[in-house]
Amino acid sequence: MSDLASLTNSVPKQQRIARPERPERRQARAGMVLFAPALVLLILILIVPVGVAALLSFTDYTLGRPSIDWVGLRNYIDIFTGSSYRKMIVATVLYVALVVPASVFLGLGAALLIRSLNVGQSFYKTVYFLPVMASLLAMAIVWEFALHPTLGIVNRTLAMGCGTPLELWSWFARSCIDGFPLWLGDRDYALYTLAFIGIWQSFGFNMVLYLAGLTSVPNDLYGAASMDGVKRGWERFRLITWPMLGPTTVFVVTITMIRSFQVFDTVEALTHGGPAKSTYVMIYAIYEKGIAQNLVGLGAAITILFLAFVMLISVAQRRFVERKVHYQ
Amino acid sequence: MTYRFSTRQTLAHGLLILGAIIVLLPFYVMISTSFKSPAEIATGTGGVFGSQALFPDPTCLALGGNETECLVRPVRDNYSQAFTAAPLWRYLLNGVIVTASIFVLQTLIAVPAAYALAKLKFWGRDAAFALVLFCLLIPVHAIALPLYLMLAKLGLTNSYAALILPWIVSAFGIFLMRQFFMTVPDDLIDAARMDGMGEFAIIWRVMLPTAIPALLAFAIFSVVAHWNDYFWPRIVITGDRSLFTPPLGLREFKGDLGGDVYGPMMASATIIAVPLVVAFLLAQRRFIDGITLSGMK
């Protein structure tokens, strides 16, 4: 490429000293160089282990065994024909379906409410963000204690409502006689209880993200809208705030969804996948099979299925959402 | 300025306070329990801060002391056990070393990568971004064993390296910073290039200063996640207590057959949570200022 060609090919806005190389070329090279370390590390630390897991999923490897045998698709077949694995998918999907909408909308609601306050914004922001910061292990243990069937503060507070008009609610009346639910120990309630803890733990983060997003909604838009006769409140929210929060919402939903699929700490600390496999989420199954029961090959197979599953859902979600989101 | 207490405001406060009570419930239980004696914990009595009646310490009794020698005040006993039964100071220090190293290394690697993805056109850029998104989906639990095996072959288990290295590339960090960098106007960058700045210099002298709020958000996310990480350190640190991170210190009080030793455990949990809360309060100001400023742009 001659200098003349490079001069005519570049798009200068102003007079520019001829460079020996096209700016795009230089930028492209810089781009690759700058991304290279991340690329190498991503591959080494994340992709290679996934590859190893994929390989192991076709074997019967267990820790400590000197030999390792290829078993083909046997692990995968075991997964699809076992009943506990069906419960695994149900538990995971149900958990995500419970946590994501609630966490996102509570985060949004909290952000809107806090923004509307004249006083005390900082206080509420800190309070609502605290669960995000506390150690999940410690909090899980505390929740376990609070939800204890007899010693826990939750049931003891509920029991105080016995003998009051609350008994008009039939569930409450029954519980006063039979005893309040065991929450984490009860097959019907365990997953909902875990979902509650998950929402409790995550909505503060979403609130912070929404607060940041709300600040970036230009005020002139509101001014213009009110001149057009848009009333305050719901109308304003629906026509301006919500669409402008599009990108933030995409981000919040994506992150919340990913993290809910990856729920593990609370399950391991509180329910161990039970009772009756009602909280047997996929990541817990991976841990139980691959590490606790030392069936590394099987655990690896569940891992691959998990990744495929989550990728599918992410792609579907992006397709669905990208169409509807308004980017500036 | 006069504050007018409209019904809107009262309603908003009412809802928020209700929410705050639910949100703060476990913290209340945690702090309150850290003040109580085992008997009070088992029966759920003692009010908010425990009655602080002296009680005989069972360990002391078992080692041969008599009742009067072994009387301790619950709150002092819980908190002092938190620091002596497990070397909590050491664990807190480890927490600082590990999270700080991780965050610094993550920034050094993620920011240039994010800039490249956001502002520089190069061959394979879209594929690179898709790779980053894919990596976001990979949870550590899925790759823990292969990673452990790799580290074991290198002889790096039970070391700071094992605690730090797997985390230095953060797909989330790259994603977050890239989204943010995309909102920075190109003119800013072109002007810098015009001034003869190389791409590398542009990152650190032009992009980063504008990205402080995003970086802070990432810092909060990263520090909190790794300060509280329990799963990975448990897998990779076997045996060497001096490398324990704070959550592993908590685990020392997780009882077994008899149930947990709640008093010192809640005291530890409180101590572990404090640095994060303080750091957040300090960072929060900057964070808010940063966002407000960028919002008014």
Added chain:
Amino acid sequence: MKTLLPLSTALIATMATTQAHAVDIEVGYAYSATFDLTFEQIMQEFAKSHPDITVTFRATYENYEDATNTVLREAVANTLPDVSFQALNRQALLVERGIAKPLDAYIAAEPDFETDGYHKAMLDLSTFGGHIYGLPFSVSTPISFYNRDILNAAGVDTLPATWDEVIAACQLIKAKTDKEPLYWEWNISGNWLLQAAMWSQGVPMIKDGKLNMDNPEGLKALETAKAIFRDCGMKNVIGGDAAKSLAAGDLGMFFSSTAYVGFVDRSKVGDWEFVTAPYPGIDGAPQALPAGGNSAMLTSTSQDPEVLEAAWQFIKFTTSGAGAAAVALTTGYVPPNKVANELLMEDFYAKNPNKLTAVNQLPLLSEWFAYPGDNGLAVTQVIEDYLEAIFVGDATDMEELRDEMVEEVNALLPR
């Protein structure tokens, strides 16, 4: 659990009096809350008699499964400790993988091994393929825990000796008091109490590498489980919580490992009368019971004979004499060592009759099975799941359940 301070003092004292070469060994054990105190006491004595050996304790294992998994990981990374305390039913796996080393040579070199209190029944627990791979350190048997006050209030005068009597007592407690009648820790490590139900009838749960429940005893065991769960309205809480309820005086009868005795003694609230009694049998007294607990194994990869010798001295010390007695003094476990128990008999057990129950059941000690093969732990979970199905009421036909369970388990066991 003031482990570190006294331990480090002991260590410093040890180092101060040490001669030219001090030997270092590393030890790992499980259940910190239960055994920290035990090892503190042991170290106080050990430092006196072996000043040239420095013992460093690794981070404790959370439970027996964690103990094995950690050691397996360490084997891969070649960072094994010198001595590791492993559950009795997890020994076989470590032997199979070559991680535990045989102790025969060391035992043969000992002059007074038998008279030190090691008897054959005890050593059998750790013998595999004719070689001894560990020395049992702390042993537990299933026992019954009773709140005498609640029993009296319900009109139950004699302590139940069979499960039928337990169910009857349970009905009385439910009718006449407002306390929880009973808790049976069905999911304690390794289906231990289901193995107890089989051993009570004189039948081992594993035979020739297969699940041995395809017989009337297997059916009876499951039916007994069903009666305990369903006829009594047992609450589905975890063992630790039930123990807390017991300690708080809210539970009438509790059936689990003797290891809980220490906990109940420490956390007892209120003035109720706490007694332990032999584990109930099925149609009569139990013919045998599975041994719970753990043993000391030599897992050292060191080539240095001094290190190995030091590790052996530690293993020997903790399982005999005053070292072993510490187990009974500080926990609800019992040392299986005859001499250690006799040391304590006059004084200690007289003052702590609740801990004597397990000692009296020592003659019934039988193998605690681990399911063989790679799927061993998965099998434990499968059996647990079936028991849970009985518990929540999903399964009512015990014979059908038994057949399904045997088929599924045997499919997972090595052919």
